[in-house]
């Protein structure tokens with residue numbers, strides 16, 4: 001089923017507001033890899049569902065919608081972004097309604113499948129740093145480079161509040177960890193990094209150190 005992966009993939013998973021995005025983006029810049037935020041892809045699909053007035057509990061309507069959407073992508077500032085019907089939905093992705101429903105929409109198998117396929121396809125073209133919930137455990141389970149970024153619930157709530165977003169992260173974590181399709185778990189062979197007392201640069205330094213130990217070749 002899976003295509004051969006020709007490029008290197010670094011998987012960064014973790015719970016809500018653990019700092020994955022900042023870490024993954026910075027790591028990708030240092031390595032000259034392409035950065036992919038898979039959560040943004042789930043958010044874009046969720047926004048499209050809500051925008052059409054589809055009830056987020058109606059899995060069959062969501063599956064029907066998925067079959068009609070045109071998925072594309074754009075490489076911008078070192079980041080691959082999902083386009084839906086040719087539109088980059090980035091400005092809409094942190095709306096309260098998206099925060100509220102993304103975990104539910106992410107349980108729909110057709111949604112997971114389409115994003116899985118796109119992520120695998122990206123890795124046929126580029127070296128990637130991909131962040132998400134199931135990247136090391138499911139989507140790129142074969143990569144030897146996988147990290148689980150964690151932080152205490154208090155620190156994560158503070159980090160999200162500092163971004164100015166309203167987001168019930170504890171509720172989303174419960175939903176993401178308890179669902180049957182690709183739940184948030186720590187992959188058996190993932191390196192766990194507890195980041196509550198670390199800056200983004202310190203976390204990236206730590207990842208670079210651990211990558212070198214895994215014989216990851218750093219260019220330059």
Ligand code: CDP
Nearest residue numbers: 016017038039042102103106132133134172
């Ligand atoms: O903003 P935050 O880091 O908390 O989350 P995100 O990475 O933007 O992901 C938003 C939501 O998408 C998560 O709460 C999951 O429900 C879902 N998601 C997923 O199911 N699988 C992934 N690989 C990435 C995100």
